[in-house]
Amino acid sequence: MSEALLSARDCCFSYGEGAFGLAGVSLDVGAGEVLGIVGPNGSGKSTLLRLMAGLLRPSSGGVRMGGAEVGSLSRRALARRVAFLPQQAEASFRFRVCEVVAMGRFPHLGTFGFLGARDVEIVDRAMQETACSALADRDFSTLSGGEKQRVLIAAILAQEPRAMLLDEPTAALDIHHRSDVLDLLWRLSRKQIGVVVVTHDLNAAGQFCDRLVLLADGRVARAGGPADVLEAQLLSEVYGAEARVFPNPVTGTPLVIVPGEAAHDAG
Amino acid sequence: MRAKGHLSLGRLAVAVAAALSVWLAAGAVCLLFGQVRVTPAQVVNGMLGRASDPLHANILLMERTPRVLLALVVGGGLALTGAVFQALLRNPLATPHTLGVSAGGALGAAAAIALSLPGLNVGPFTPVQFYALLGALLNVGIIYALARRRVYSPLKLLLAGVTLGLICSALIMFVRFVADPHKLVAVDRWLMGGLDVHGYRSLAAVLPLLLPALLVLLMQANAMNQLSLGEEMAAGRGVDVARAQREAFLAGSVLTAGVVSVAGPIGFVGLIVPHVLRGLFGPDHRLLLPLCFFGGGAFLAVADTVARSTFAPSELPVGVLTAMLGGPFFLVLLMTRMR
Numbered sequence: 119m120s121e122a123l124l125s126a127r128d129c130c131f132s133y134g135e136g137a138f139g140l141a142g143v144s145l146d147v148g149a150g151e152v153l154g155i156v157g158p159n160g161s162g163k164s165t166l167l168r169l170m171a172g173l174l175r176p177s178s179g180g181v182r183m184g185g186a187e188v189g190s191l192s193r194r195a196l197a198r199r200v201a202f203l204p205q206q207a208e209a210s211f212r213f214r215v216c217e218v219v220a221m222g223r224f225p226h227l228g229t230f231g232f233l234g235a236r237d238v239e240i241v242d243r244a245m246q247e248t249a250c251s252a253l254a255d256r257d258f259s260t261l262s263g264g265e266k267q268r269v270l271i272a273a274i275l276a277q278e279p280r281a282m283l284l285d286e287p288t289a290a291l292d293i294h295h296r297s298d299v300l301d302l303l304w305r306l307s308r309k310q311i312g313v314v315v316v317t318h319d320l321n322a323a324g325q326f327c328d329r330l331v332l333l334a335d336g337r338v339a340r341a342g343g344p345a346d347v348l349e350a351q352l353l354s355e356v357y358g359a360e361a362r363v364f365p366n367p368v369t370g371t372p373l374v375i376v377p378g379e380a381a382h383d384a385g
Numbered sequence: 386m387r388a389k390g391h392l393s394l395g396r397l398a399v400a401v402a403a404a405l406s407v408w409l410a411a412g413a414v415c416l417l418f419g420q421v422r423v424t425p426a427q428v429v430n431g432m433l434g435r436a437s438d439p440l441h442a443n444i445l446l447m448e449r450t451p452r453v454l455l456a457l458v459v460g461g462g463l464a465l466t467g468a469v470f471q472a473l474l475r476n477p478l479a480t481p482h483t484l485g486v487s488a489g490g491a492l493g494a495a496a497a498i499a500l501s502l503p504g505l506n507v508g509p510f511t512p513v514q515f516y517a518l519l520g521a522l523l524n525v526g527i528i529y530a531l532a533r534r535r536v537y538s539p540l541k542l543l544l545a546g547v548t549l550g551l552i553c554s555a556l557i558m559f560v561r562f563v564a565d566p567h568k569l570v571a572v573d574r575w576l577m578g579g580l581d582v583h584g585y586r587s588l589a590a591v592l593p594l595l596l597p598a599l600l601v602l603l604m605q606a607n608a609m610n611q612l613s614l615g616e617e618m619a620a621g622r623g624v625d626v627a628r629a630q631r632e633a634f635l636a637g638s639v640l641t642a643g644v645v646s647v648a649g650p651i652g653f654v655g656l657i658v659p660h661v662l663r664g665l666f667g668p669d670h671r672l673l674l675p676l677c678f679f680g681g682g683a684f685l686a687v688a689d690t691v692a693r694s695t696f697a698p699s700e701l702p703v704g705v706l707t708a709m710l711g712g713p714f715f716l717v718l719l720m721t722r723m724r
Contacts, residue, residue, distance in 0.1 A: 211613050211663065211668030214667070221611060
């Protein structure tokens, strides 16, 4: 990995007494890589993502984007560099798909957000890259979960960021659309965009991410390649459930299996 | 009716010009009707001060023209604010009255009428209008203080607004209870909402509040689009979410306070007009907000003209008519179009 694009240094954060937070987390995201953030519920994955997106401020430590402190950039200036996709995005009104994608241009445009010829080109290209062009005039709210997610990724692509931060982008998708979306993110990362994905799906993370960061109780339990992080003993400790890891018979990447009680009975 | 492709400045200009024409045309037609019918020639002559009949000229210049103008801006302001509040609160049922501003105005007016509060003539406001404005602005202040808190969320603000409205309703009942029964008729009449004005005083009272508020709301149109996809999404795109919400809430509330102080709580314009126009022309607020202003103004001017013509020689308060006709119309719309 070359020089870090987006980096968190010793980030601490607390939502208040007794609530989940972060206790000194550091990580780097490079251009052209997919970084997966994994860990149990309440381990601080989404909090870390929001700190990196500048939506939350760390109580100590800092986040830097291309040499500048994230907190020192204006919201718009930051949005031109870093895009954020929250977990649940629903439109309250019946916007059309091309309108939703064009909204991604916001930080590049004036007060009323009219698109220039170049902006229209960028929006069209973003829709082509995510295979949404055919949906352009459809009502966003009537799309399927997989289609919606592709459209929202098109929108953050139109934002032309150097790094994309996505909170559980595949949580609501079936296996087909899940691999569609992950393939798409992987392809985008090869265009020198840094992609950070928070996910609960360890097997998908092992398959699609270049590197993983495993969080536990607001700290980094381990960071490294999928094979280093997805290790049976470590996962069993962090998740508090017996986990076993096998090589995926198709891809060779780590395949995590939690047998649970039912499996013991059946076996 | 929604055009394909992206909204350009040119297309917006054409749409706004068309809406402006409808607004002006509705106003012009409304000048002709009322208890006394006049011809277009009489209107022109009256405006130029060449009327053959001084009575007609007086009706036209001092009664009908200010009333139609007031309807055009009041209806517009209410419809536009309704559209903004629906986006901000992410609730299709939100109206300019949802946050309790109008209830504060009603309390102020009811107290002024029923308890014979000292008659303060402040600027162009009549004493009752002034107390209504005071009550409405008091509630704006309370809501604004809540919205500034970090714990602010649309749902909490909605609950706070509804509660504020209920408190004011209870206080109005208390005022009615202790008031001289002879004054209750005047209180009721005010609560119906209407545009029964003489001369240009009410217009002069409301415009200094309405025009700056309209400008602030229109400037937030693009941010309203972003907020329609959620606050975090908007923040990630570079919207200063807290500031956009604060400015829009404050401007919409001040506008409502001004409108309610001169016209009472006129309902349904702020609910129906945004829904119909959104259904026809799409939810893009850069287009929707100007259309709501002109559409809402035209709607209220026509409704008021019907209200004051149909029941001649008495005049039905327009607030009663908008609720009586607008309610059923909206129900039909809900059942047929918005599945």
